[in-house]
Amino acid sequence: MTTTRPNFGQRLADAVAARGALCVGIDPHPALIQAWGLDESPGSLERFAMTAVEALAGEVAVLKPQSAFFELYGAAGIAVLERVIVEARAAGALVILDAKRGDIGSTMTAYANAYLADTSPLAADALTVSPYLGYGSLAPAIGIAEQTGRGVFVLARTSNPEGQELQKSRDAVSRPVAQSIVDAASDTNAGAEPMGYVGVVAGATMKPGELDLSKLNGPILAPGIGAQGAMVQSLRGVFGPALPNVLPATAREVLGSGPGIDDLRSAARRTRDDLATALAV
Ligand SMILES: O=c1ccn([C@@H]2O[C@H](COP(=O)(O)O)[C@@H](O)[C@H]2O)c(=O)[nH]1
Numbered sequence: 001m002t003t004t005r006p007n008f009g010q011r012l013a014d015a016v017a018a019r020g021a022l023c024v025g026i027d028p029h030p031a032l033i034q035a036w037g038l039d040e041s042p043g044s045l046e047r048f049a050m051t052a053v054e055a056l057a058g059e060v061a062v063l064k065p066q067s068a069f070f071e072l073y074g075a076a077g078i079a080v081l082e083r084v085i086v087e088a089r090a091a092g093a094l095v096i097l098d099a100k101r102g103d104i105g106s107t108m109t110a111y112a113n114a115y116l117a118d119t120s121p122l123a124a125d126a127l128t129v130s131p132y133l134g135y136g137s138l139a140p141a142i143g144i145a146e147q148t149g150r151g152v153f154v155l156a157r158t159s160n161p162e163g164q165e166l167q168k169s170r171d172a173v174s175r176p177v178a179q180s181i182v183d184a185a186s187d188t189n190a191g192a193e194p195m196g197y198v199g200v201v202a203g204a205t206m207k208p209g210e211l212d213l214s215k216l217n218g219p220i221l222a223p224g225i226g227a228q229g230a231m232v233q234s235l236r237g238v239f240g241p242a243l244p245n246v247l248p249a250t251a252r253e254v255l256g257s258g259p260g261i262d263d264l265r266s267a268a269r270r271t272r273d274d275l276a277t278a279l280a281v
Contacts (some may be wrong), residue, residue: 005149009195015061020272021064025251026216028069036259042076055264067099094125102130108141115145126151135184151197156181159203189217193275204230213242220246226253232278
């Protein structure tokens with residue numbers, strides 16, 4: 001199936017130009033739900049998630065629901081996730097579904113159809129994917145994303161400390177594994193304008209110079225700001241010349257200001273303003 005949507009790289013660039021470079025995670029952590037004065041039930045999950053959508057979907061460029069926190073509630077949680085995706089997109093935010101999917105060919109095709117096909121009730125604008133079964137195993141998702149004007153974000157150098165041992169280990173040509181993922185994504189994105197639809201995940205917690213992102217020509221999703229310790233002021237040093245392609249992401253830093261709609265919105269605006277200052281050329 002083909003679509004008339006522009007490619008995801010263009011759509012993301014437009015959204016960032018209009019609303020600023022910020023992705024807010026919708027992560028209904030049990031601890032946050034409790035801090036908002038709610039109990040642990042599907043009704044509370046819905047209240048939490050839809051409050052976040054109401055506060056933020058008309059304000060920030062990108063929202064990133066974390067699938068795991070919805071899956072926790074079974075079918076009821078998936079129903080809420082479906083509503084989050086539909087209503088956030090209707091309010092003008094791009095939605096990256098953080099589900100980190102990855103599998104062999106036919107199963108990967110099913111994941112790709114579940115989250116990236118026009119006909120799916122759970123279709124987001126982009127999906128996080130894991131290349132642990134090989135970058136080539138992601139071909140079904142990359143193909144459907146291209147056809148439908150959607151994107152994928154391939155895990156390269158994740159923000160968690162446990163990722164380092166594997167992602168910094170060397171491949172057969174002595175390249176760090178994380179760099180080999182970035183290079184494969186760069187090949188897919190070559191020639192796209194303003195950038196391609198295959199992004200990578202590279203944590204804001206990285207040290208400067210860990211990855212060469214200069215040829216990626218695609219978006220860089222950078223989680224880790226706030227609760228995980230990365231600071232907005234460090235982004236320039238960490239990402240260097242790739243900074244214009246960086247989409248900084250944070251969840252708890254903003255959601256911790258809830259449950260008030262105005263408080264959530266103010267927290268997102270504050271973070272976006274800080275980022276605008278830090279990213280300004
Ligand atoms: O490398 C990665 C990839 C994904 N994540 C996800 O982002 C959010 C981070 O939440 P915070 O509250 O801002 O720490 C969460 O859903 C992670 O699963 C990541 O942190 N690092």
